[in-house]
Amino acid sequence: MSTDIFLSGDDTSVRAVRVAPVVLLGVVDHYMRRAAGKHRVIGTLLGVFHPHDGSVDVTGSFPVPHDENADEIAVDIEYNRTMVDLHRNVSSAHAIVGWYATGTETDGNSVLIHEFYGRECAAPVHLLVNADLAAVATAAAASADAADTSSGAANGSGKTVAGVPSPAAPRAYVSSAYTIGEVALRSEFRPVPVAVTPTTPDKVAMDVLFKNRRRLEAAQVDNIQAGLSRLLDLLTVVGRAVDAVVAGEATGDVAAGRFLAETLALMPRVDSHVFDKLFGDNMRDLLMVTYLCSFAQAQLPIAERLLSVDVKALKQ
Amino acid sequence: MTAHVEYLAEAVTKSLPPIITSLSVAALPLMKIVKHCEDAFPLPVSGQLLGMDVDRVLEVTNCYGFPGAAGRGGGGEGANPFADPTGDDAAACTAALDQSQYQTDMMRCVQEVNIDPQVVGWYTSTGASCGAFLTQQWIETQFSYQNQLRNAVCLVHDPVRTSEGTLCLSAVRLTDAFMGVFRRGDFSSAGFSLASVDATRIITSVPITLFATSLSSAVLVDCEYAPPFSGAEDVELSRLGLNDRAGVEASLEYAIGELDGITREQGRYPFFLRSYVRASPAVAEKLRAKRLAGTDTGPIGADDEETGLAGLLASESSRLESKMVVAELTSVLDTVKLLASEEMGKQSCVGSLQTQDVLGED
Numbered sequence: 001m002s003t004d005i006f007l008s009g010d011d012t013s014v015r016a017v018r019v020a021p022v023v024l025l026g027v028v029d030h031y032m033r034r035a036a037g038k039h040r041v042i043g044t045l046l047g048v049f050h051p052h053d054g055s056v057d058v059t060g061s062f063p064v065p066h067d068e069n070a071d072e073i074a075v076d077i078e079y080n081r082t083m084v085d086l087h088r089n090v091s092s093a094h095a096i097v098g099w100y101a102t103g104t105e106t107d108g109n110s111v112l113i114h115e116f117y118g119r120e121c122a123a124p125v126h127l128l129v130n131a132d133l134a135a136v137a138t139a140a141a142a143s144a145d146a147a148d149t150s151s152g153a154a155n156g157s158g159k160t161v162a163g164v165p166s167p168a169a170p171r172a173y174v175s176s177a178y179t180i181g182e183v184a185l186r187s188e189f190r191p192v193p194v195a196v197t198p199t200t201p202d203k204v205a206m207d208v209l210f211k212n213r214r215r216l217e218a219a220q221v222d223n224i225q226a227g228l229s230r231l232l233d234l235l236t237v238v239g240r241a242v243d244a245v246v247a248g249e250a251t252g253d254v255a256a257g258r259f260l261a262e263t264l265a266l267m268p269r270v271d272s273h274v275f276d277k278l279f280g281d282n283m284r285d286l287l288m289v290t291y292l293c294s295f296a297q298a299q300l301p302i303a304e305r306l307l308s309v310d311v312k313a314l315k316q
Numbered sequence: 317m318t319a320h321v322e323y324l325a326e327a328v329t330k331s332l333p334p335i336i337t338s339l340s341v342a343a344l345p346l347m348k349i350v351k352h353c354e355d356a357f358p359l360p361v362s363g364q365l366l367g368m369d370v371d372r373v374l375e376v377t378n379c380y381g382f383p384g385a386a387g388r389g390g391g392g393e394g395a396n397p398f399a400d401p402t403g404d405d406a407a408a409c410t411a412a413l414d415q416s417q418y419q420t421d422m423m424r425c426v427q428e429v430n431i432d433p434q435v436v437g438w439y440t441s442t443g444a445s446c447g448a449f450l451t452q453q454w455i456e457t458q459f460s461y462q463n464q465l466r467n468a469v470c471l472v473h474d475p476v477r478t479s480e481g482t483l484c485l486s487a488v489r490l491t492d493a494f495m496g497v498f499r500r501g502d503f504s505s506a507g508f509s510l511a512s513v514d515a516t517r518i519i520t521s522v523p524i525t526l527f528a529t530s531l532s533s534a535v536l537v538d539c540e541y542a543p544p545f546s547g548a549e550d551v552e553l554s555r556l557g558l559n560d561r562a563g564v565e566a567s568l569e570y571a572i573g574e575l576d577g578i579t580r581e582q583g584r585y586p587f588f589l590r591s592y593v594r595a596s597p598a599v600a601e602k603l604r605a606k607r608l609a610g611t612d613t614g615p616i617g618a619d620d621e622e623t624g625l626a627g628l629l630a631s632e633s634s635r636l637e638s639k640m641v642v643a644e645l646t647s648v649l650d651t652v653k654l655l656a657s658e659e660m661g662k663q664s665c666v667g668s669l670q671t672q673d674v675l676g677e678d
Contacts, residue, residue, distance in 0.1 A: 021539060022347040028531040029344045029378070033430040059351070063429040076428075083425055089383035089418060091355060133534055167531065168538030198544055201478045205350045208483045209343050210540045212526040224661045227556045234553075270670065279667050286663070289564060289656045293649045296575065300642050303578055304515050307585055307638040308505035309592065 014123050015054035017172040017194040021202055023061045023100070024129065028167055030063040031102045031131040042066050042101045042113060044080055045127060046087060046094040056097050056125050057197075062087065064099075066113075073109045075116055098125030104135060104165070106173065106189050114175050114189075126173040126189065130165050170194055336374040336467045336522070339487045342367075343528040343536065345379040346485070352381045353441035353475040360443035362457075364419070366426065367436045369467050375527075376471075378431045379439060380422055382415070437461060439471035446570040447474040447484065447651050450519070450644045452636070458490050459498050469522055477651075480563055487522040494518045503634040515642035556662060564659060567652045574645045581638045588632050 023045065034041045046060040062083050067074045084096060099117045101110065110126065117124035130136065165171060173189035198206060238260070245252040270278070345365065352361055363381035367374065427433040438461060442449045449472050461468035474484035490498070493513045500507060508514070528536055539545055 020351065021535075022344070022351050024535050024539075025344045025347055025532055028535055029342075029529070030429065032529055032531050035430065059355075063431075065428055079425065079428060082421060086418060086422055086425065090352075090381040093355075131531060133531065166534070166538045168535045168542065196539065196542065196544060198539075199354065200481075201350050201354045201475065202347065203545060204478050204481055204483050205346055206536070206539060206545065209346070209526060209528060209536055210545075212528075224556070224658050227553060228661075228665060230550070231553060231556065267669070272670075275670050279663065279670075282663055283660065286564075286656045286660045289568060290653050290660075293571075293653045293656070296571070297646060297649050300515070300646055303582070304639065304642045307578075307581055307642075308508065308635050309589075309632070 013051070013054050014049070014056055014125055014174045014192055017056045017058060017125055017127070017192055018197040019058045019127065019170060019172075019194060020060070021196060021198050021206060023058050023127075024168060024170065024196065026061045026063075027100050027102065027127075027129045027170075028131050031129075040102045042075070042099055044083065044096055044117075045098045045100055045125065046084075047097040048093065048095070049097055049121075049123070058097060058125070058127065060087070060091075060094055061100060068109050071108075073112050075113060077116075080120075096121045096124075098127060100127040100129060100170075102129050102131040104128070104130050104132070110189070111175070111187065118175070123174060125192070126175070127170050127194070128173065129167060129170045131167055133167070136166055168196065170196075335372060336369055336469075337372045338523045338525060339374045339376065339469055339471075340525050340527050341376045341471070341485075342378075343526070343532045345376050346526065348379050348381075349439050349441075349471065349473055349485075350475075350478060350483075353473050354479070356441065356443075357475045358444035360441050360445070362438055362440040364422075364435055365437040365439055365469075365471065366432050366434060368432050368434050369436065374436055374467055374469060374522075376436060378426065380426070382438075383418055435465065436467065437465070437469040437471065439473060442472060442474045442476075444476065446567045446648055447472075447477065448570065448574075448644045448648055450640050450647075452640070455490065455498065455518075455636075455640075458488075459495065462490055462495060471524075476566075477563070485524065487524050488519045489522060491517050491520050503636040504632045505635055508635055508639065513639075515639045516646065518639060518643050556665075561659065564652060564655045567648060567655060571645060571648045571652060574641055574648060577641045578638070578645070581641065584633070585638075592632075 027041075027043065030041050030043055041063060043061050043063040045058045046062070047056060047058040049056050064080050064083070065076045087094060096117070098121070099113060101113070106126070106128065114124060114126055117126075172192050172194040174192055175187050176190050241250070241256075242260070244250040245257075345367075349363070352363060361381060363379050365376045366378040366380070367376040369375070423433055438457070440449060440454065454470075458468070458470050461470070469487045469489055472486050472488055477484035491513070493511045494517065497503070497507055497511045497513055
């Protein structure tokens with residue numbers, strides 16, 4: 001071990017990995033559709049590498065068929081190449097940035113696959129997604145027995161129970177090769193921080209999916225109402241906390257208090273006459289828009305009639 | 317392509333109503349569509365939907381994008397996988413051949429990794445055009461799909477409104493009545509009125525539900541409470557921002573542009589009317605009376621023999637375009653009304669915040 005101190009691993013220059021949610025869904029979908037008898041699936045990650053800060057954006061992925069047993073592994077290189085070409089047709093900006101696999105740990109075969117991807121791009125990233133829910137459940141049960149302090153799902157995806165990450169908390173590795181001169185000694189997988197980073201449209205779509213999962217029908221018109229009631233709920237929670245502090249039932253948190261004060265100070269205090277005028281103007285504008293739209297819509301059937309001759313009437 | 321002609325000929329003889337009554341979209345294709353449309357914005361893009369029909373529900377389980385927007389700009393001919401490559405334009409011909417090669421390769425690839433290899437329809441992004449998608453090309457593409465696959469749907473996604481906080485996805489089909497009109501290729505007034513098709517009956521929408529497999533649900537559950545989706549990042553709250561005026565204005569401007577289109581059409585149509593009038597003096601009498609009375613063409617009450625009518629209508633320009641403009645305008649105006657009412661809701665909220673002083677002092 002001590003010799004490692006004198007060796008420096010190859011600087012792979014990847015410092016952080018950002019993963020789009022669609023990639024995770026793609027991986028679990030692939031795992032669900034794996035061939036009978038397969039214990040893991042692999043695929044190629046597409047995205048963009050930013051050299052200036054060493055971060056990698058993983059924005060897409062596709063499955064790659066492979067075969068493996070104890071000491072042999074075969075990745076369908078031809079398939080990989082075809083798919084990369086096909087994807088390039090659709091979006092030229094995306095290149096190979098690494099590969100994904102399902103499971104909880106890397107093994108000897110991972111090294112071989114990683115070497116293969118090392119030929120496809122400069123610094124491949126290996127994304128390890130645990131798609132085995134049974135393992136998560138077992139580990140969660142075990143840790144719940146050990147310590148009863150687990151606070152349930154509220155702690156979110158970052159939670160790793162006894163070394164078994166949830167499917168939404170992938171792990172990423174880069175490989176460093178240790179060499180003396182030209183002689184390769186060994187290589188190792190070095191973990192890099194990974195974050196799931198949704199874009200705004202991603203979040204909007206996922207929000208609908210969350211609600212759908214909870215059997216909430218999300219009609220488009222009700223969005224504002226839902227948002228407002230959510231805001232009201234949150235305000236009630238805050239109000240209750242403040243009341244508790246005021247009544248002396250709970251000790252106040254200085255940071256939270258300051259934050260609340262700052263938030264309240266943010267609210268513009270407008271003179272009521274000025275506000276009434278502003279409010280009225282805006283309202284009138286919007287009402288006018290609505291009125292004109294309804295008016296135009298009423299005119300449309302007439303316009304359609306005017307732009308055709310009534311042949312049925314002509315024939316009668 | 318001979319196959320193209322063959323299926324057209326075959327389809328004329330039989331009419332196939334759809335079996336499906338609703339559409340079920342899985343989490344993965346939904347996210348992929350949203351991503352693809354967003355990446356290519358403001359260019360409109362399209363892609364293939366894969367899945368299977370289970371009884372009366374069409375399940376969409378995967379999808380892939382069509383090449384086009386990135387390489388050639390503007391989707392173009394590339395969007396229609398059934399496009400006839402024997403067209404006179406050489407570039408369009410190569411594009412269509414490339415497209416069919418791409419389709420074949422992609423289908424082979426998805427089959428190899430156990431993705432449902434059945435095409436169930438296509439998706440398209442409305443790009444920067446305020447949710448409007450109804451164009452001649454869209455109709456042609458959708459017609460080809462529905463001709464080949466009786467259940468084919470088109471998922472229309474509006475990336476602009478989605479970025480603003482409302483997932484705007486709808487599944488549409490051409491109505492069977494309009495399919496009949498399009499198949500006959502008779503876009504005269506007579507063609508439309510015989511099939512009782514007006515602007516509101518060109519397309520019909522199919523209800524969408526979402527579903528997620530157990531594993532996808534697990535990912536969703538974990539994501540829902542993760543930092544990037546909750547707290548200050550909660551879209552439900554960021555949606556309440558008072559910045560949608562731009563959306564209303566853009567949609568309104570688009571609607572005004574469409575209204576101009578109708579006006580232009582109204583300017584052109586009298587040319588036909590004039591010849592119509594000249595060819596049938598009996599009708600002309602009535603029409604002139606109407607014109608003097610101020611109503612433009614109105615319903616004509618005159619009798620006319622069958623043969624003369626056909627000759628008259630032969631010179632009528634295609635009514636398809638004006639119907640499309642009217643249909644599109646109706647939906648755009650609906651959107652504007654929706655945006656305006658949302659905005660009014662937010663306004664009232666701000667109003668009550670200001671009048672009921674939260675600090676409790678006056």
